[in-house]
Amino acid sequence: MGVFSSIKNFFVNSSDDSLDIEARPPIEKSSNERTVVFRESVNHVRYKSYALSIAISRIANAVSLCGFQTYIRGKPEKGDLWWRLNYEPNQNQNQTDFFYSLVHKMVYNSDGALVIQAKSGDLIVAESFTIEKYAFLPNVYSNIILPGGLSYQTKLKESDVIHLKYNNSKVKAIVDSVYEDYGKLLNDAIKNYKRGNAIKLKLLMDAQFDQFKEKDVLDEEGNVIGTEYDEILDDLFQKRFGAILSDKDSITPLEDGLTLSNVDATTGNTKSGAFTSRDITSIFDDIVNQVADAFLMPRGIFRGDVADNEGMRKSMIDDAVRPFIENIQTEINRKKYGKDEFYKGNKLKISTDLIYTKDPIAFANAAEAYLRIGVYCVNDILEKLGEEIIDEEWAWRHYVTKNYENINNAAEDIEKAVSNMMRALGRGEPSEKNST
Known part of the structure; x- marks a missing residue:
């Protein structure tokens, strides 16, 4: 396997399976050319x-x-x-x-x-x-x-x-149309978060390492199949770098002329320069709010x-x-x-x-008012609370308090009170004019 083919496979295998990846095949003309990997935007529906x-x-x-x-x-x-x-x-x-x-x-x-x-x-x-x-x-x-x-x-x-x-x-x-724009923003925010928190290393190769280009590698029949330069890089990208990028402690040997260093990181979305999921959360909150407003x-x-x-x-x-x-x-x-x-x-x-x-305490005041004006009986209230009804005749009765007395009954009560007062004063029965 050629070195640049192995580099391409290393990046493809370590990528997110949900992303569509297209790789331009390596060109064998120059050892200085690198494979370019393109990632297409994904709509996180x-x-x-x-x-x-x-x-x-x-x-x-x-x-x-x-x-x-x-x-x-x-x-x-x-x-x-x-x-x-x-x-x-x-x-x-x-x-x-x-x-x-x-x-x-x-x-x-x-x-x-x-x-x-x-x-x-x-x-x-x-x-x-x-x-x-x-x-x-x-x-x-x-x-x-x-x-x-x-x-x-x-x-x-x-x-x-x-x-x-x-x-x-x-x-x-409406939600679909709004999400077309927010979906793109969300996708970019996720990519930026992953990119900002990813480990980025650069492999420096000086002239001392170029000496391996002169050492051929032979197969069992004695045919030249490559150089030690290619073989070492294949081993680096296929095996040794996997230990470096894992979440476990590791020690990786490097040949003379090879040096690993960090790539200068871009500034994140916090004061410390770190990348957090704040942007992703904010955009998702906007999507949630848009859906809530639509309903x-x-x-x-x-x-x-x-x-x-x-x-x-x-x-x-x-x-x-x-x-x-x-x-x-x-x-x-x-x-x-x-x-x-x-x-x-x-x-x-x-x-x-x-x-x-479903909240008895919140319903208590309303239930008392409904019962007082005769809208509900006791069993009506129990049913609305999800409780078992009482199998008694009185539980089906409707009550009305005196505060809601019928006007005709109230007039009769007033006339009786006036009549009793007149008799108590020794003035006899009130006349029709006086009672009115």
Whole structure:
């Protein structure tokens, strides 16, 4: 193996496997020529996917915490649809997994997510589908692929499916376009960090080492296959330098005329001149913030800050989660119940207040107010807290405090009080004019 071929292989083998490397073959005309290695820029899309996964997980988790309540003639009813939306949408997924798949498709697919209901009642999110859109006729869905690669052969009309589309369907395209620039910056920052922290050595060869060019190396048949100059350099780059660049202690012998020294390092991004990952972190933070803004999600909640900020929580639900909830609620009421049934009180209602009630202390004041004005009974509050209801008649009663007395009852109480006062003063019953 020639010396310059071995140098090329040394750099290629020690490089990052994820980088595309092109090497210009060595030219045998001059021993002074060196192989040039080019590295192409790589788009680190995994960072973008990571940020999108955070957004999808946060939204899906919030949706799964909501209360899905079905009603029959205006009264709560726990039937098959209630069970599927709260616990088991299909036999292979629980509620959390189902809504993650649903939100993922709504974000990544510009046409949204398609939910098919099997004959057994299972709700299944399609992997892919084709939609034929019409103006005055129902849309037609075809080429439907279900999980596991199952192809759904039948074409379905709009009324046969639950089609859920994120209001901001371009959010994925927006994130992609923004990331094109940030991805390049991130790639450069990673390369600079690796380059700045890499060991850079230069091998100095003086005239004393050139004497090895005159010493031929023969094969078993006595043919000249190279020189000791080439053989020594091959051994250096293939074996000895590996010990120097390893993280272990080592001693490497060098022939006379060879000297190793450090290459002058460029200044890093700190006062001491060292290279840190600060630039990479800053650019990644920008990517995370851009994704959070695209979903109208507070940056603090997106990043998992533990600071308790009621305003951020409210903004998260109203701006980021509610569009998904309203879409699901409207589409199911439209397709599963229809206008006539909806007017009869047969419907689905998705409540976001359960997201807050997971913290009993934070919900305590609101629960007391709801109970005091007769909105909730004791069992209603227990259900929202995820606790077991009390099987007693009094737990279903609704109460209203005296502070919220009916105006008609209050007028009767005033008239009785005035009448009693007049009799106590010996003036008899009050006249109609006086009582008024």
